[in-house]
Amino acid sequence: MEERLQKILSQAGIASRREAERMITDGRVAVNGKPVIELGAKADSSRDAITVDGKPVTVDEKRVxxxxxxxxxxxxxxxxxxxxxxxxxxxxxxxxxxxxxxxxxxxxxxxxxxxxxxxxxxxxxxxRHEVDKEYLVRVRGTVAREQITRLEQGIELEDGKAAPARVSVTKQSDNNTWVSITIHEGRYRQVRRMCEAVSLSVVRLRRVRYGxxxxxxxxxxxxxxxxxxxxxxxxDGKIGARGGAPRRRGPSAPPRKG
Structure with a gap:
């Protein structure tokens, strides 16, 4: 059965679909020896010889x-x-x-x-799944209520306003504070940029929960x-999606010292 090339490359574990599209437009993909650069191009992985950078692509039926x-x-x-x-x-x-x-x-x-x-x-x-991602963040010094409120209301970033986050302080001392921040977006360096926007200096950042x-x-x-x-x-979007099944909380204590 013929399918779009980017879907075949994604199924084969070569790259995500977006990255596969870039491979195609960069001329790195060939079908039966002929380079293909059109994103709408299709092939049959059971019949056609598909290569990326000259290496054969095999669709593994075993999903991991x-x-x-x-x-x-x-x-x-x-x-x-x-x-x-x-x-x-x-x-x-x-x-x-x-x-x-x-x-x-x-x-x-x-x-x-x-x-x-x-x-x-x-x-x-x-x-549409809006899967929660919880991070434990160690920042320098103490955290003010105003800073938490701004994060909870949604911070304006250079690529647009971030959605409201769920924020709580898990441990605080004069030198460092551990903060739990839960978001459902996945922008580049988002949590770090959110903290920087409210003048929090990140010392350590660890994702502890996905859904x-x-x-x-x-x-x-x-x-x-x-x-x-x-x-x-x-x-199915039932594990931690907003509006889905009840979530089990991930660990709320800070990770190991260091």
Whole structure:
């Protein structure tokens, strides 16, 4: 059956659909030896020879869904021009190529989903699901009520106003404060930029919950496979989507000292 090339590349775990579109328009994709640059082009993965940068594309029927506790110091792209470590290098023994669902920046740690199911990843990224993402943020000094209120009301950023966040202080001292911030958007460095907009200096940032999924006792740098129930619930928008099923709170205490 013929399908759009970007969908085939996404299903094959080569890249997200958006990244696959860029590969096509950059002339990196060929079908039966002929380069294809039109986004509307279709192919049959069971019949046509599809390549990216000259390498054959194989659609693996086995779908894999991973929850990783990402350390600081890894990028969530599949390639890095600066040669920095890539999160997929942590998935030793997996045996299947996967890509991240969304991103965590280089200096952010915590819960990251990875998969080779492009359709599933696209459904999670769709704005209508509004899946909650909770972060624990350590900032310098104390946090004023006014700063919390501004975050809760929605902060104006350079790329538009951020949706209202759920914010609470979990621990506070004279030197540092731990703040829980829950958002449902996924903009670039959003939590850091929100904090900067209210003059909060971020020392450490860790995602601890995605919908109702939390890491539990998963060690930094370790991963586990999602259960079929977790995959289905996230796919149907029932795990932590606003207006969906009740959410189980993720951990509210700060992570380990450091």
């Amino acid at each position: 869904y991973i929850l990783l506790n990402k350390p600081v110091g890894y990028v969530t792209t599949l390639k890095d021009p600066e040669g920095r470590p890539i999160v997929t290098e942590l998935l030793k023994g997996l045996g299947v190529r996967v890509f991240p669902v969304g991103r965590l920046d280089y200096n952010t740690e915590g819960l990251l989903l990875l998969t080779n199911d492009g359709e599933w990843a696209n459904r999670l990224a769709h704005p 109702a999924l939390s890491m539990g006792d998963l060690k930094i740098g370790a991963y586990r496979h999602l259960t079929s129930g977790e995959v289905a619930a996230l796919s």
